[in-house]
Amino acid sequence: MRQSQLLAPTLREAPADAEAISHQLLLRAGYIRQTAAGVYSYLPLGRRVLRKFEHVVREEMDLAGAQEVLLPAIQPTELWQRSGRYDLYGPELIRFHDRHKREFALGPTHEEVITTLVGGEVNSYRKLPVTMYQIQTKFRDERRPRFGLLRGREFLMKDAYSFDTDGDGLDRSYWNMYEAYRRIFTRMGLQFRAVEADPGSIGGEGGTHEFMALAAIGEDTIVSCSLCAYAANLEKAQSVTAHPSEDENIADMTGEEQSMTVCPPLTRLHTPNIRTIEQLKQAFGKATYQMIKTLIYVADGQPIAVVVRGDHEVNEIKVKNTLGAVELQLADAETTSRVTGAPVGFAGPIGLSIPVLVDEAVAGIKDALMGANEADYHYDHVVPTRDFTLERIGDYRNVREGDRCPRCEGELRFSKGIEVGHIFKLGTKYSETLAATFLDAAGKEQLMVMGCYGIGISRLLSATIEQHHDENGIIWPLAIAPYQVHLVPVSAKDAEQTKLTEHLYKWLRQHHVDVLLDDRDERLGVKLKDADLIGIPLRIVVGKDAVNGLVELKERSSRDKQMVTVEEACSYIRAALEQVQS
Numbered sequence: 311m312r313q314s315q316l317l318a319p320t321l322r323e324a325p326a327d328a329e330a331i332s333h334q335l336l337l338r339a340g341y342i343r344q345t346a347a348g349v350y351s352y353l354p355l356g357r358r359v360l361r362k363f364e365h366v367v368r369e370e371m372d373l374a375g376a377q378e379v380l381l382p383a384i385q386p387t388e389l390w391q392r393s394g395r396y397d398l399y400g401p402e403l404i405r406f407h408d409r410h411k412r413e414f415a416l417g418p419t420h421e422e423v424i425t426t427l428v429g430g431e432v433n434s435y436r437k438l439p440v441t442m443y444q445i446q447t448k449f450r451d452e453r454r455p456r457f458g459l460l461r462g463r464e465f466l467m468k469d470a471y472s473f474d475t476d477g478d479g480l481d482r483s484y485w486n487m488y489e490a491y492r493r494i495f496t497r498m499g500l501q502f503r504a505v506e507a508d509p510g511s512i513g514g515e516g517g518t519h520e521f522m523a524l525a526a527i528g529e530d531t532i533v534s535c536s537l538c539a540y541a542a543n544l545e546k547a548q549s550v551t552a553h554p555s556e557d558e559n560i561a562d563m564t565g566e567e568q569s570m571t572v573c574p575p576l577t578r579l580h581t582p583n584i585r586t587i588e589q590l591k592q593a594f595g596k597a598t599y600q601m602i603k604t605l606i607y608v609a610d611g612q613p614i615a616v617v618v619r620g621d622h623e624v625n626e627i628k629v630k631n632t633l634g635a636v637e638l639q640l641a642d643a644e645t646t647s648r649v650t651g652a653p654v655g656f657a658g659p660i661g662l663s664i665p666v667l668v669d670e671a672v673a674g675i676k677d678a679l680m681g682a683n684e685a686d687y688h689y690d691h692v693v694p695t696r697d698f699t700l701e702r703i704g705d706y707r708n709v710r711e712g713d714r715c716p717r718c719e720g721e722l723r724f725s726k727g728i729e730v731g732h733i734f735k736l737g738t739k740y741s742e743t744l745a746a747t748f749l750d751a752a753g754k755e756q757l758m759v760m761g762c763y764g765i766g767i768s769r770l771l772s773a774t775i776e777q778h779h780d781e782n783g784i785i786w787p788l789a790i791a792p793y794q795v796h797l798v799p800v801s802a803k804d805a806e807q808t809k810l811t812e813h814l815y816k817w818l819r820q821h822h823v824d825v826l827l828d829d830r831d832e833r834l835g836v837k838l839k840d841a842d843l844i845g846i847p848l849r850i851v852v853g854k855d856a857v858n859g860l861v862e863l864k865e866r867s868s869r870d871k872q873m874v875t876v877e878e879a880c881s882y883i884r885a886a887l888e889q890v891q892s
């Protein structure tokens with residue numbers, strides 16, 4: 311491609327509202343333009359990168375035995391009614407009516423459509439298993455579209471769905487996809503981690519993994535062990551004992567042993583206007599981990615209490631999963647005072663007549679301070695195992711950095727990640743509601759056992775740039791670069807340079823190298839600045855040494871330049887490309 315004809319309008323400055331570096335660079339280097347909030351047009355360079363990502367994904371999906379289909383973006387909402395997701399999905403689902411007043415939605419994901427399709431076409435165990443995939447635009451009216459392509463309202467996704475005859479088959483399909491995902495992200499040059507994720511109300515242990523691109527801007531917190539391979543999303547991560555209660559082994563004691571410890575009896579304390587953990591700490595000199603926090607929530611309309619240690623945070627996903635609740639919100643002040651009989655700030659587990667979920671770390675405290683459900687009163691010297699019911703004890707807290715790994719002696723560490731892929735064991739959730747059945751070898755009707763597997767293709771553009779850039783611009787890994795070689799003659803008017811440049815251009819194209827020729831009548835400084843911004847991995851500058859058959863070769867990722875013969879440049883490029891293809 312000749313750059314003089316390429317629509318790649320570069321900008322000196324990014325618009326002020328572009329916060330993420332990837333968003334700024336995609337705009338500045340002329341890859342995308344915003345059409346509406348969370349809705350983007352891909353200019354030629356952007357389109358080429360999308361295609362490169364698609365290419366890697368297609369190759370690996372095909373290799374894994376998945377079959378490509380293309381499903382409609384427009385879906386009758388009746389399917390969503392049948393699957394039970396019509397109300398659950400909420401305003402993210404973009405709904406509209408056709409001229410006959412029939413309601414449709416723009417597909418945010420395709421479980422309903424594919425389950426109906428495969429359920430209708432496959433009737434026998436002999437035709438199973440199958441995995442179908444597609445690469446298609448998805449629509450989600452996200453509450454907060456942001457960071458450019460990282461969270462769009464219209465975005466490109468690869469989604470795949472597996473159909474098996476039983477759970478063992480699903481396991482095989484799932485791990486087959488897991489391996490394919492590892493190959494895909496490795497080929498793309500991405501630094502990533504596969505982490506255990508929260509399966510929500512469906513799926514069991516190990517039933518879902520998220521593939522996270524490591525990046526500071528990521529919205530997800532990845533918890534990983536300093537010693538073993540354990541890695542999980544914070545939503546799901548567990549820890550053995552949360553420090554600093556290791557020195558208080560009371561959790562392991564029997565009730566009798568505990569009552570023999572030297573904690574004075576429960577005492578009611580007058581605490582006028584002391585409501586927060588911080589105020590209690592100041593007033594009574596107790597450590598934060600010796601306080602007990604009680605939060606009142608409303609779960610699907612019902613008030614409940616969650617009790618955690620003062621230095622811990624409630625993990626709402628864990629609470630939701632335990633209760634099987636769809637909605638969980640902190641109660642407002644009025645609800646809180648109605649159920650606790652006290653203003654906000656004095657809640658405690660003693661005397662509540664609502665379900666009380668107690669985090670397991672609370673049981674380990676031997677002399678705690680907590681609210682008394684009465685205005686201006688707290689209890690001191692609380693021994694949870696002695697003083698209130700631990701009927702619904704469980705893991706309801708976020709792990710913290712430094713906590714002990716649930717699998718080994720290691721310590722948990724935190725990092726930030728961008729979810730670029732998600733694999734999920736669905737089981738029979740959709741085949742049940744949408745009647746996807748088959749006849750087994752004995753002629754008996756069975757439900758298909760499903761998995762689903764997504765990759766955010768457009769999100770990957772941004773995630774890759776978050777990892778691969780410097781102060782001058784993007785640095786594309788070779789496998790996904792819009793062009794592989796940037797050919798830059800110093801002077802468009804010099805006959806020798808032009809001759810050599812054209813010779814190289816022709817040779818590269820004949821050898822199927824994606825080459826961009828900067829034939830613009832610009833100063834070299836301008837061309838090189840744009841080249842750095844656009845980020846093509848290999849650069850050849852043809853200058854005054856063209857007469858001697860020498861050119862300058864440089865990789866975008868390195869500062870080194872070398873003068874080499876044209877032949878050397880060509881073989882260098884071929885070797886680099888061979889490495890990517892193998």
Ligand code: ATP
Nearest residue numbers: 459460461462465467729730731732764765766769
């Ligand atoms: P998130 O938690 O980031 O909203 P999700 O759990 O809703 O993601 P899935 O439904 O699993 O995402 O979709 C599969 C993949 O599609 C995700 O792993 C992600 O890479 C991508 N994706 C999801 N939502 C968006 C979006 N709004 N913009 C761009 N990519 C997205």
Ligand code: MG
Nearest residue numbers: 402450452461
């Ligand atoms: Mg989402």
